[in-house]
Amino acid sequence: MIVPVGISADAGKEISFSTEIENLPTDIKVFLEDKTTNTITRLDELNSEYKVTLNEALNGTGRFYLHTKSSSVLNTNDLELASISIYKSNNETLTLKGNLEGEVSFKLYNILGKQVIGSTFKVNNVKNIKLPNLAKGVYVVNIETNKGTITKKIIL
Incomplete structure (x- = not known):
């Protein structure tokens, strides 16, 4: 924590x-x-x-x-990953911000565990991800970097 x-x-x-x-x-x-x-x-x-x-x-x-x-x-990697912010910047965009560098794997799951978005991209601290038309609710974001993996819950 x-x-x-x-x-x-x-x-x-x-x-x-x-x-x-x-x-x-x-x-x-x-x-x-x-x-x-x-x-x-x-x-x-x-x-x-x-x-x-x-x-x-x-x-x-x-x-x-x-x-x-x-x-x-x-572990310093734990600190670096914990500082990543994930938030909805508008109705169509999810923003990843923090100590993100290099190739990143991004997955978004609904509360039932079904993957609704998945992509791999290169990033330098900030990445905006275009969201499809999703139902309001709780989602789980999984981010994998060369420093490790972090999973966070978000409300869309």
């Missing part, structure tokens, strides 16, 4: 992250990602913390993210 962390702080301030873990299964690990410094810090260990002095004021989300994972290693 990935949770964006909202921060409101002035430039020049030092902020510190630490955790008190309660009711979390023992095999779940907690990591803090700082996208500005490109660092990942494990926070579920005893006395672990992450401190940073802000170069610019923050107000909202976008820099810090909490990750939970059942193994002790947070």
